[in-house]
Amino acid sequence: MSVLLDIDGLKVVFESRHGDVTAARNVCLSIASGEILGVVGESGAGKSTIGNAAMGLLERPGKVAGGTVTLEGERIDGLPPEAMRRLRGAKISMIFQDPLTSLDPLRTIAEQLVTTMTTHLPLSEREARKRAVALMHEVGIPDPEARIDDYPHQFSGGMRQRVVIALALCAEPNVIIADEPTTALDVSIQAQILDLLRKLVRTKGAGMIIITHDMGVIAEIADRVAVMYRGEVVEAGPTRKILGDPDHDYTKSLISAVPRPDVKLDRFPLVEHIESAGSRRSLDLKTHWLGQKRDYGALDGPLLSVRDLEMTFRVGSMFGGGRRSVNAVDGVSFDIAAGETFGLVGESGSGKSTIARLVTGIYQPTGGAIVFAGTDLAGITRRRELNRHRRQMQMIFQDPYSSVNPRKKVGAIVAEPILFHKLAGSRAEVNRIVADLLDHVGLGAKVAGKYPHEFSGGQRQRISIARALATRPRFLICDEPTSALDVSIQAQVLNLLKDLQAELGLTMLFISHDLPVIRQMCDRVAVMRRGRIEEIAPTEDLFERPQNEYTRHLLKLMPKMTGAAA
Amino acid sequence: MILFIAKRAAQAVLVMLVVALIAFALFRYVGDPINNMVGQDTTFEQRQELRQTLGLNDPFFVQFARFVGHAVQGDFGQSYQLRQPVSELIAQRFPATFELSMVSALMALVIGIPMGVYTALNRKSISSRLFMTLSLVGISLPTFLIGILLILFFGVILRWLPTFGRGEVVQIGWWSTGLLTKSGLESLIMPAITLAIFQMTLIVRLVRAEMLEVLRTDYVKFARARGLKPRTVNFTIALKNTLVPVMTIIGLQVGSIIAFAIITESVFQWPGMGLLFIQAIHQVDIPIMAAYLMLIALIFVIINLIVDILYVVVDPRLRVSGK
């Protein structure tokens, strides 16, 4: 096998007013024809930078500060822009993450394909068009003769990604860099696109670098893997070796942080040293404020009972026509017993987040009942009465960047619920409680005077958790609490949630699209699809003996980490 | 698509009705129309009679409907000051304003769009930084001051160009044009430049901002990653996508040129509608104000409608969703 692309000792820096920031250093990678190299790492590891540097597409203030890039025996780093442009598309090409924004909305697929081909290949427009149709067929677009004159918006997301792949391949490059090619797609489509990429690489004898944060994707498609951490390749080798028997500490903890789909573990091991979680100082809850006043009286039956819940959204503009109704939640019923973690799982748009917002009162349901601790919340009209119940349930949100107000200090964010519900006697007491809460979630009391932008995603999620605990709730709703986080941070946050639940005896509604995460967190699970519940079962039963057709379908799509440490 | 246009047309009619309501309210409630029509020595009875015959005692909606009915036929009554039908006055003045505005709009677009594209594509170059700073100076120069400076240099000091009026005009039917005589063209130069400069600087900045936005999109990055020629990336892909939002802006700009003509006309004593309007404001000549307002609204609505239709032609996304 001949080496197609060789990156040797590459160093990339970004110039800033605080001096140069090194995004990648001493990176050595190579790919041969017919081979797929996975580059895996968490956000900020520098993996996309390498792809851009190899393509000559680094944008200022980034620049290559050392090392060589050799394409089919020729050095291409430092080539003049025009020479580099001739190579792009023809010899080395790139597939972008988001198919919805990667295509020119104003030109037909045919126009975009033909321009790209005639730029690089000695073809007439007619020949190019003929090849374009053949290529569309090859990437699996049905009825290519008719569809080639369509505009991008007339294709679905998955089909658009196929068009993007066709565009990247149409001038017959030998090296393809795919930067998170399936991240923006639904699970079911993800698998198809990976199949297509593998098939194309094998039949064309091309080499591909696939850049991803997702171990599942690596396990699925890569022949070899390079693991990146803070700008460096810490370990590289055959996929089976890296996933099954890693040498480097970082790789080990990264793999251990990936939620296991096959077995439930008590905690995620080996994740503590990745991002220092600060000093988590546990409180003596028997004497502390957080542990007090938790006697809500005897509870007969479930803590939360949802009956025939319905939510209809009306979409369309006020004045324009086309106003219609969408049943986001369509007759959903379930019970959650005190102390239990109940999971809601489903693909995007299945209505699971809407349920969270209905239970917490952000939305008003169009039908059905929500009974919390024996009281029907819909029947309460007085604000004070409602607040008394609301205080007992709090929520943790998905996006750590938007779920805390960027204009408020961390201390004020956590203090707000305490002040609003008048849970503490004096300002000094509030401050003490806030400090304790921040300590308890592992941030440390000192952070109270800082603003959210000084924190990473995982730390912000801890702020969010501290705020949720500040009303001393007994019911916690977690809406995709870790889906925006890197896998190692996810493991830490999930560990924290498990600890808190055990200490405080919390009841949880845990919402996620990620089946392995659900398996690690939940006692019982409901599978949702199009606003309805398909199946409710204890977690182990659901994963081992799924009764429902759709559940089985979802479980089949779950990425398997073949060769992962048993 | 037809539905889309029809919807827009219906909205346009709604806008016109709202403007008509404002114009009518002006006409009816600002000052007493009777006082403005008759002399001092008219008796109370005569006033009442006139009030009755003019229908000023009718219910509000009847009066409004009558006003709209007349307006549709171009009848806005008599000017209080000039004692002539308003429609006649406007018809006399319209060609002067129209020619001035169109020449300025052309100047602003022909220079402004390429300059905006240039400064966006060569964002870091010295010349485009200079252009951008100059365009800020352009925005900071009030239109009337540009006119005064031009008059001072080319009219008073150099004595090259006439400083007021339209020069000789040629009558073609009811239309009077200054474009066919030497003095007419000379008279047009300074007012047209005055009017164009402010709009031009705005267009440069807006085109630049939109184009920069488009240059940051994924599809432009992907086009670069496919090795397309810079010319293809910049003009076939980026410029075309830039022009979609820019069309709306340009439509508005062309409209506002007609309104800004008020200032230019007043500096150069250009005998157009704007001058008529400003005189009407000085003298509280409501019928002229109302008619001018309606006319400007009509022009805006027509331009917007044209822009909407152009959108459908340019943007395939609208073509499908509008079906």
Add this chain to the structure above:
Amino acid sequence: MSEVEGVVEGETIGVWGRMVQSDLWYSFTHSPLAMISALFALVFILACLFAGFVAPHDPFNLASVSLFDSLLPPAWQDGGNISYLLGTDDQGRDVFSTILYGGRISLLVGFLSVAFAAVLGIAVGLVAGYAGGITDAIFMRIADIQLSFPAILIALLIDGVFRGLLPRGLHDEVAVYVLVLSIGLSFWVQYARTVRSSVMIERTKEYVQAGQVIGLPPGTILFRHILPNVLGPVLVIATIQLALAIITEATLSFLGVGVPPTQPSLGTLIRIGNDYLFSGEWWITIFPGIALVLLVLSINLLGDWLRDALNPKLR
């Protein structure tokens, strides 16, 4: 990485320290144009504010104005008088002093009308953006219609209406407030639209929902949480609109529908001087014109810098 360290180090550095370390301050001290503009605007505004102390003459004190000194050219020209640096106008008023006094009126109208427009626009934008539905649709339709007409036309029209409603004598007295009202009413749309769209983005953010889950009433969420997050763009608009408002006031005064000659603004001064342009007394109109352009330009440069500095992706 650095974020983690930040948490451990954590000592509060105070408001001033934060400002000096902020990117905004860095960008300001590295933009000579912005600094010069800020300095000029500051000096001009102070000079106008304290015109009574700064100006060499009091142009509106009839006792000190002499017709013998009328139409004197600037000091460096033949026949100029050193005590009238920029010359005098037809009534013998010192041009330099009238510029300072006129600038005061221009700035007064500018600031008041921008404040009026901002308060009105922000209120409408907040309500429309947060309430949505019918309220939003009505407000935004009004905004759409108004936006399709240039501000200057609307200001002229509102001014014309007041002219019709108020008796002549009274009109001159309240001319400044009529101007503020007409310019303010023609400018509010910008704020309303910007604030509305920002609110609509902020409203869907999860920190707002977190507030709802806590039980905070809508008013608290709107004013304590959302409002501080939408003020950035408002500041940029306000700066640019201050420049526009000053131009609009000058234009209206130039057209003779602004402030009366008894308390002239820069625009009125230019209008008065314009009559003497052809007889060669150019200084009466050109110096107020230059003052106006420099003031507006410095504000525009500041606004331009502010927009780029607050919007890092444009850099």
